[in-house]
Amino acid sequence: FYFYSAPENFNEEMLRGKRVIVTGASSGIGEQMAYHLARMETHLLLTARTEAKLQKVVERCLELGAASARYVSGSMEDTTFPEVLVKEAENTWGGLDMLILNHIGQSYFTYFNGDVGHVRKLLETNFLSYVAMTVSALPMLKESEGSIVVVSSIAGKAGSPFIAPYAATKFALDGFFSSLRHEFIIDKVNVSITLCILGYINTESAVRSVSHAIHGTPAPKEECALEIIKSGALRRRELHYPAGAVASTLLLRDIAPEFLDSLIRKNYKLENIKRT
Numbered sequence: 001f002y003f004y005s006a007p008e009n010f011n012e013e014m015l016r017g018k019r020v021i022v023t024g025a026s027s028g029i030g031e032q033m034a035y036h037l038a039r040m041e042t043h044l045l046l047t048a049r050t051e052a053k054l055q056k057v058v059e060r061c062l063e064l065g066a067a068s069a070r071y072v073s074g075s076m077e078d079t080t081f082p083e084v085l086v087k088e089a090e091n092t093w094g095g096l097d098m099l100i101l102n103h104i105g106q107s108y109f110t111y112f113n114g115d116v117g118h119v120r121k122l123l124e125t126n127f128l129s130y131v132a133m134t135v136s137a138l139p140m141l142k143e144s145e146g147s148i149v150v151v152s153s154i155a156g157k158a159g160s161p162f163i164a165p166y167a168a169t170k171f172a173l174d175g176f177f178s179s180l181r182h183e184f185i186i187d188k189v190n191v192s193i194t195l196c197i198l199g200y201i202n203t204e205s206a207v208r209s210v211s212h213a214i215h216g217t218p219a220p221k222e223e224c225a226l227e228i229i230k231s232g233a234l235r236r237r238e239l240h241y242p243a244g245a246v247a248s249t250l251l252l253r254d255i256a257p258e259f260l261d262s263l264i265r266k267n268y269k270l271e272n273i274k275r276t
C-alpha cells in the first residue's frame with residue numbers, strides 16, 4: 001500500500017520534462033496521447049510501423065510544445081523490435097519515466113475462422129511484445145520509479161463474439177500484468193502498472209471495423225487518451241473508460257454472467273456480420 005499510495009489529483013506539471021515512450025502512436029488513441037503529452041511538455045519517443053504518419057505526428061507534437069519528440073518505426077511482429085526501441089530511449093535520454101503500451105496488430109471482426117496462425121501472430125504483437133518491452137525497460141523504470149501503462153479493453157475482462165483472437169490477447173495482458181504488479185509490491189519495486197479497460201472508442205479503425213454491426217455510440221478518443229495519461233501519472237491500478245459502461249459490465253460479469261452474456265449478444269446486428 002505504501003508504494004502504491006498515489007496522489008489524488010492530476011496536475012499537468014506531474015509530466016513536464018518526463019521521458020515517455022508511446023507505442024501505436026501513428027493513429028487513434030496513441031496519436032491523441034502523443035498530442036496531450038506534447039502539450040504537457042514531455043520528451044516523447046513514438047513508434048508504429050508507418051513512418052510517414054509518425055513523421056507528421058512528431059511535427060505536430062513539436063508545434064504543441066513537446067520538450068523533444070522523435071520516432072522509431074518498426075513492427076512489433078518482429079521479436080527484436082521491442083528491445084531496439086527501448087535501447088533508443090536509453091541511448092537518447094539515459095532513462096525512462098513512463099512506458100505506454102498501446103499498439104495492436106490487425107485482426108478481424110467476424111466468427112472465429114480456425115486460423116491458429118493468426119492467433120499466434122496476434123499474441124506476438126498484442127501481448128508478447130508488451131512483455132518484451134517491459135523486460136527491456138524495467139531497469140530504467142526502477143531507477144526513475146516510473147510507470148507502465150497497458151492499454152486493454154473490456155474485451156479483456158468479459159468474452160465477446162467476433163473478436164476471439166483479439167480478446168485472447170487482451171485477457172493475457174490482464175493475467176500477466178496483474179501478476180507482475182503483485183510481485184513489484186512484494187519486492188518493493190516502485191514501478192506502477194496501470195491497466196486501462198476501454199469500451200468502444202471513436203478511432204477510425206474501430207469505427208471502420210464495427211460501426212455497421214454494433215449498437216451504441218463510441219466515446220471520444222481525445223478524452224480517452226487524456227484519461228489514460230492521468231491514470232498513469234496518478235499510478236492508478238486500473239482505468240475504466242467510459243466509467244459507467246465498464247463498471248456495469250464488470251459488476252454483471254461477477255453477479256449475473258449469463259445475463260451479461262445475453263446483453264452482450266443483443267448489442268450486435270447479427271445480420272451484418274459477414275462469415276468469411
Ligand SMILES: NC(=O)C1=CN([C@@H]2O[C@H](COP(=O)(O)OP(=O)(O)OC[C@H]3O[C@@H](n4cnc5c(N)ncnc54)[C@H](OP(=O)(O)O)[C@@H]3O)[C@@H](O)[C@H]2O)C=CC1
Nearest residue numbers: 024026027028029048049050075076153198201203205206
Ligand atoms: N478503439 C476502440 O474502440 C478500443 C481500443 N482499445 C485499445 O486501444 C488501443 C489503441 O486502439 P486504437 O487507437 O483504436 O487503434 P488504431 O488502429 O487506431 O491504432 C493502432 C496503432 O498500432 C499500430 N500498429 C498496428 N500494427 C502494428 C504492428 N504490427 N507493430 C507496431 N505497431 C502497430 C498502428 O500503426 P501502424 O499501422 O502505422 O503500424 C497504430 O498506430 C489498442 O490497444 C486497443 O486494443 C480498447 C478498447 C476499445
Ligand SMILES: C[C@H](CCC(=O)NCC(=O)O)[C@H]1CC[C@H]2[C@@H]3C(=O)C[C@@H]4C[C@H](O)CC[C@]4(C)[C@H]3CC[C@]12C
Nearest residue numbers: 105106107108109153155160199200205206209210
Ligand atoms: C476489431 C477491432 C480491431 C480491428 C483492427 O484490426 N483494426 C485495425 C485496422 O483496421 O487497421 C477491435 C479493436 C478494438 C475492439 C473493440 C474493443 O476493444 C471494445 C469493445 C469490446 C466489446 O467486447 C466488443 C466491441 C468493442 C467495441 C470492440 C470491437 C472490436 C474492436 C474495434
